[in-house]
Amino acid sequence: MENELLALKYHHITVSDWDASLAFYRDALGLEVQNDIGEGAARWVTLGGKDQNGLQFVLSLPHAGRTEADGDALQELLSKGVLPMIVLSTDDLDTAFERVRASGAEVLQEPIERPWGPRDSAFRDPSGNTVRIQQG
Template sequence: MTLSLQFTNVTVNDVDESIAFYSGALGLDVQNDVGSGGHRWVTLATPAQPGLGIVLSEPHAGRSQADGDALQELLTKGVLPMLVFRTDDLDGLYETVRASGAEVLQEPMDQQWGPRDCAFRDPSGNTVRIAQAPAA
């Protein structure tokens, strides 16, 4: 038996603004753009992990009003789970994302537990970390 992660969801305030960040700044590819019931889901992926999709959706997409409101409150507070990406060129990707206007939370630095990493906020306030494995 095998088990692998197929999708992970990222709640955002504005799907188009988020596509500009995740596709434009981070370089992910748009795989699907689906509308239903006045809401929209967009799936992004990277050639490095073709079976893993990152789904962007607004808080009320596919949820009850109460659940969407609760999720919106958490998004506004900036307390939803972060995404952590890995790259082989942290400094280059950092400069690309910084130049996109994303809010920098941490410039690239070596962490005591091993990786070199940096952190940003996406346009909706979600924390996005980018790590590079230590040199062997």
């Protein structure tokens, strides 16, 4: 295992509604649907970008593959908007920001310069997750 490099393959995003979230991540953020297979609790929805080296985002309902208690706990955290944020990068923050704003997403922060580095903005996805978009 000397010098073996591991790469992130999937990142799960907990959502309350597959279809609304799929529209947001596909249409507003411009990610490409890689898989949309099955239905009900057995639905597998993944999205990715052209330059993500195989990384896919998996849209996952709180109770999918979890116990009732764990799903309930995750649903509560989702409804409070306290799950970990998603941070995306773009070469053109202004264009990305306007496209996401035009989708009707809740704007948390318009593009601003940060003293520690990247210029960024923030939105909520349809489930309440915070999505930050940074330039660079």
